Amino acid sequence: MARARFITFEGGEGVGKSTQVRRVAQRLRALGYGVTTTREPGGSPGAEALRALLVTGDTERWSPLAETLILNAAREDHLARTIRPALARGEIVLCDRFADSTRAYQGAAGGLAAEFILRLEDQVLGETRPDLTLVLDAPPQLGLGRAGARGGAEARFEAKALAFHERLREGFLKIAAAEPKRCVVISASLSEDAVFEAIWAALAPRLEAAGDAPIASEPH
Secondary structure (H helix, E strand, O other): OOOOOEEEEEEOOOOOHHHHHHHHHHHHHHOOOOEEEEEOOOOOHHHHHHHHHHHOOOOOOOOHHHHHHHHHHHHHHHHHHHHHHHHHOOOEEEEEOOHHHHHHHHHHHOOOOHHHHHHHHHHHHOOOOOOEEEEEEOOHHHHHHHHHHHOOOOOOOOOOOHHHHHHHHHHHHHHHHHOOOOEEEEEOOOOHHHHHHHHHHHHHHHHHHHOOOOOOOOOO
């Protein structure tokens, strides 16, 4: 089983990724691991500036092509300034969304050609790829209901039509099916505690497989 140092959390709107990133980070730190938590779009000063362009405003503010270009500009900065330095320090990186979200949102749901997205992905990511991707899956109506209750200004994608979110869910599940060694699908319809335990059951054996002793680091 492959070691897990770079772990991404994926899924549609309202599936609880951010909550689970916090919970997993808390348990890892309690066990003595150094952990960096981050997110996309965002995760570095430059990328956070670009995030505001993507997640606010009218649903048709950008085309899928424009979104993909902005996302990859943000991702390049994120990798250079946050993810790669943390991995070089020996820390575990927990990332709320990463390249699979571009494949699913702009590709499967938005209609942009997968070949184009993957070519950009190869250029930007290089060899920095997730070791484990946890795909939190729930029916779109459930996730959108949760997201709507949460509120906030960053609702540009949440406001898209239900058909978009149905394609999005299908896109994430296809990614997981195509890469079963990397991706684990977790039912996000369960309670928060049950989702966390399912995530930990998938993650813990990969930590043991790494054979690394926990390391201490400053909180991030």
